Amino acid sequence: MPILNRQAVAVVVGHPLRFVLQCVRGFRANQGLLLAGAVAYYSLLSIVPLLMLVVVALSHVIDPAELLDTIAHYLEWLVPGQSRAIVTEVAHFLEHRxxxxxxxxxxMLFFSSLAFSVLESAMCVIFIHRAAIRKRHYLASAILPYCYILCLGVGALIVTLVAGSLQVIGAESVRLFGVDWSLQGLSGALLYMLGLSGEVLLLSSIYMVMPVGRLSWQHALIGGITATILWEIARHVLVWYFSTLSQVNVVYGSMTTAIVVMFSLEIGATLLLFGAQVIAEYEKVVHGTPDVVTQLTAPRQEAR
Incomplete structure (x- = not known):
């Protein structure tokens, strides 16, 4: 089987702007911002208990300081500028484990699962064309968040071990043509690529598992890459904004961390659901949904 449907790819590539506008219209019709707000709110409730569970479990096999340092490094991708504040609370909890x-x-398991449960409901709204055909058993929906928590714990273990190895490589140097070349830059680039690859895989896995019905890994990868690119742009903008223009600490005082984390999660949840909307619209093109295909191709047919 072909990796992607050629006709659908031809339609999307031939009308990229119209496809993007179709995704935006579908996102607005599904109340995407409202759904993202719900996901962000429950993610705010879930993030600290989830980190506590992961850290307490993995601290038995990994040095806690190394584990917290790795989590802080990659948590910075999710909540720019506020990862240290969250990790400090987790470290304080770890001292009294x-x-x-x-x-x-x-x-903590209950609160950690809230975000996944709400995210599954939001995905059902976006992929309503699937939910109308097939329903997921309620036991599967109940167990799914905890399976994801377990997978995140295993992923955190692997990332910590790989990141530790890359940091060791960064401390080394290679002597070539009588000159010592430090591997620190290579180590930093590999750490960034590790985080970027992990982000794509994590988002793609969410798109494969959360919606009702089967989704091919190719379609999930389209959504994962889309959401990752958009989030990387938004993340760098957030870092620049909070470091140069923002006066949020003056306005909110001691509530600054919660406000910034909530704002970052709101943007992240919006882009996550928009990636799902891209997959949903692409599926409609693949399946030849008349209204979507007509809106994308009608102008060209009229010109003929």
Whole structure:
């Protein structure tokens, strides 16, 4: 089978601006900003308990300082400028992990799963053309968030080990033509590529698992790459804004961290759902949905 549907690709490539406008119209029709606000709110409630669970579990096999440093580095991608504040709270909790009981663990598991549950509901709205045909069993929806938490823990373990190896490489140097060449720049580039690749894979996995029904990995990858590119642009803009123009600390005072994290999560959730909308619109083109294909191709046919 071809990796992508040739006719659908031809339609999208032939009318890229119209396809983007179609995605924006579909996103607005699905109340995408409202859905993103709900996802961002529950993500704010989930992020700290989720990090606490991951750190407490992995601290038995990885040095806690190295683990927290790696999490802080990549958490900066999600909440620019505020990762250290979140990691500080997680580190404080880690110092008292001996006091963690089963009730607290269950409570953190519940709050950690909230964002995934709301995200699944938001995906159902965007992929309504699938949900109308096939329903997901309620037990699968209940177990899915916890399976994702487990996968995130395994991913954090792998990323920490690889990042530690790359940092060791960065401390080395190569002697060539009588000159010592430091590998620090190479290590930094590899760390960035590791984070970027992990971001694409994480988003693509969300698009494959969260919506009802089966989604090919090619379509999921389209959404993952789209959301990653948009988030990388937004992330650099946020870093520049908060470091130069923003006066949020003057306006909100002690609430600055919560406000900035919420704002970053709102933008991230919006781009995440927009990536899902891109997949949904592309699926409609692949399946030959009349209204979508007509809107994309009608102007050219009229010109003929």
């Amino acid at each position: 001996d006091l963690v009981g089963w009730f607290l663990v269950l409570t």
